[in-house]
Amino acid sequence: NAGVTQTPKFQxxxxxxxxxxxxxxxxxxxxxxxxxxxxxxxxxxxHYSVGAGITxxxxxxxxxxxxxxxxxxxPLRLLSAAPSQTSVYFCASSQQGVETQYxxxxxRLLVL
Amino acid sequence: AQSVTQxxxxxxxxxxxxxxxxxxxSSSVSVYLFWYVQYPNQxxxxxxxxxxxxxxxxxxxxxxxxxxxxxxxxxxxxxSVHISDxxxxxxxxxxxxxxxxxxxxxxxxxxxxx
Numbered sequence: 147n148a149g150v151t152q153t154p155k156f157q158x159x160x161x162x163x164x165x166x167x168x169x170x171x172x173x174x175x176x177x178x179x180x181x182x183x184x185x186x187x188x189x190x191x192x193h194y195s196v197g198a199g200i201t202x203x204x205x206x207x208x209x210x211x212x213x214x215x216x217x218x219x220x221p222l223r224l225l226s227a228a229p230s231q232t233s234v235y236f237c238a239s240s241q242q243g244v245e246t247q248y249x250x251x252x253x254r255l256l257v258l
Numbered sequence: 259a260q261s262v263t264q265x266x267x268x269x270x271x272x273x274x275x276x277x278x279x280x281x282x283x284s285s286s287v288s289v290y291l292f293w294y295v296q297y298p299n300q301x302x303x304x305x306x307x308x309x310x311x312x313x314x315x316x317x318x319x320x321x322x323x324x325x326x327x328x329x330x331x332x333x334x335x336x337x338s339v340h341i342s343d344x345x346x347x348x349x350x351x352x353x354x355x356x357x358x359x360x361x362x363x364x365x366x367x368x369x370x371x372x
Contacts, residue, residue: 252301
């Protein structure tokens with residue numbers, strides 16, 4: 147099993163550009179989530195999904211969109227990047243929300 | 259919304275000494291509690307979790323934590339640390355109904371000194 151994979155590892159964007167961060171898991175987990183990690187802020191939940199076709203907002207959803215068309219994939223879209231979205235983004239999955247979450251290696255995003 | 263407070267941002271400790279990393283959460287209603295560890299340039303890994311039952315929870319790598327409902331705390335302890343325990347530690351809480359919304363603390367950087 148590859149576990150949770152994220153692409154790309156690094157990305158530099160200009161303000162206003164759009165991009166999609168990819169996340170995939172091969173453990174048949176129902177619950178998937180996106181976090182951003184900023185210095186001194188810990189991890190903050192952006193969006194989560196409890197199964198294909200079901201998504202919901204976390205603590206900091208503004209500026210981000212998600213969809214869950216398959217169990218395996220949970221992409222995160224930035225429609226118009228802003229410098230405030232410079233961060234490290236982590237995707238995680240678990241069988242259910244309260245079960246052990248498995249984290250991907252992260253994507254470092256810099257918005258200029 | 260929940261909030262999680264990790265009282266110490268940095269904790270230096272000598273090798274083989276005991277350590278306690280403190281965590282307090284805001285809500286008095288039913289919650290689930292977690293401790294995660296993050297090694298440099300890696301994702302997070304679960305150390306232990308409290309869902310219900312015994313208030314003393316044992317995890318991987320010799321760590322344990324005690325849930326104290328009256329003090330809304332979930333402190334992490336290890337009786338003897340190793341160099342390999344140097345990492346960032348995060349306390350997290352989710353609501354006790356759906357368990358879907360997670361709130362993380364700001365992290366404690368543990369440095370083990372040889």
